[in-house]
Amino acid sequence: MATTPPNQSIERAAAVLGALGASDGAVRASDIARAIGLGTSTTGRLLATLESLEYVRRDPETQAYSVGRAVLELASQGLNHNPVHRESRSAAQELAHRVGLTANVGVQDTASCIYLCHFEGSLAPKSHTMIGMRQPMHASALGKALMLDLSEDERRALLGDDLARYTDHTITTHDALTADLVASAGRGWCEENQELALGRFCIAAPIRNASGRIAAALSISGRLTQLRDRDLDSLAEDLIEVADRISVGLGMISAVAH
Incomplete structure (x- = not known):
């Protein structure tokens, strides 16, 4: 054609x-x-x-x-038409306020993660918004959460064989990425420890739609100095609970087998 x-x-x-x-x-x-x-x-x-x-x-x-x-009006309309944004906006905002850190919601766009929501807690003020910005899938907690259900072959087809390095902590091989995602799937959340930027730490959990497929991901992020004395398990539990609540809002009604 x-x-x-x-x-x-x-x-x-x-x-x-x-x-x-x-x-x-x-x-x-x-x-x-x-x-x-x-x-x-x-x-x-x-x-x-x-x-x-x-x-x-x-x-x-x-x-x-x-x-x-x-342009601003068109962008706002695009967000308002997006079911993930509509369902997650309030929940992500409440999460950021409760934990005092940054809460983001991201979706996949080809081989990148795009931010749909960005809210700042009292400990993480920023002079700009992340909405619409892209992050690499393999080096961000949001991107990893979006890839949890993919096989290694599917990830290779999506990302290519070469994974870009952003810091000395970046995962740059598919074997290492697979091992990281297997561990993440077992605990229910993904981690990004200075892999995209030094001093940055982030955890993310998948958001699923009515068919059980991963439609988006929710994250909590901040500086290492802000998270050093936090109870990570408690923070992750809060994150997963909110992600699951958003998933239910998108129509998911049953547990997903792994």
Whole structure:
């Protein structure tokens, strides 16, 4: 079956929005043009169209561009249409408040984990949100929880043979990843101990849907210094209980055999 050729204008507009999203703040048109490899005049026309549709916003004083209202509204609608987000939002927020740490909900998108929910407890304030950001599956507790039901062959097909190293603690072989996930399945939760970033510790548990399949994962994370004196078993029990409650909300009505 013939495939529809890509629309160049839409691709270029998406590139502009991607450049804005990747920036640390408002960006000049010339910087956007340089980032996406287009001429300044072409980029200017794209920005003018996107501004008229409120997908970008131009500061009247600096003339720099940032993401506009329409993008934020569309992102909010996308989250509200997602059943996992709707079911887990309140539970994850309560968990973060109760334990004082960060609570996240993530889902799989091809070979990455994407954050759907991000809530901060009193011990883990951040200046940014993690919603929409990606994490590698093999180096994050959320990603590991999402892969608990996969065989090693399925994980190899998903991740490829080479697993990227982020710190000296990162698991970089499939044999080691399999052993880690077998241990995780036995206790009901996954661990990430400085595998993605030094000083970071995270535990995660799977969230299942009505068919019993893993649909998402819930995590608690924080700095090692924040978790050193915590009762990890008690924290994991709280995490699993909340994940199971979300699973029931998604329609799961029976235990899953391992």
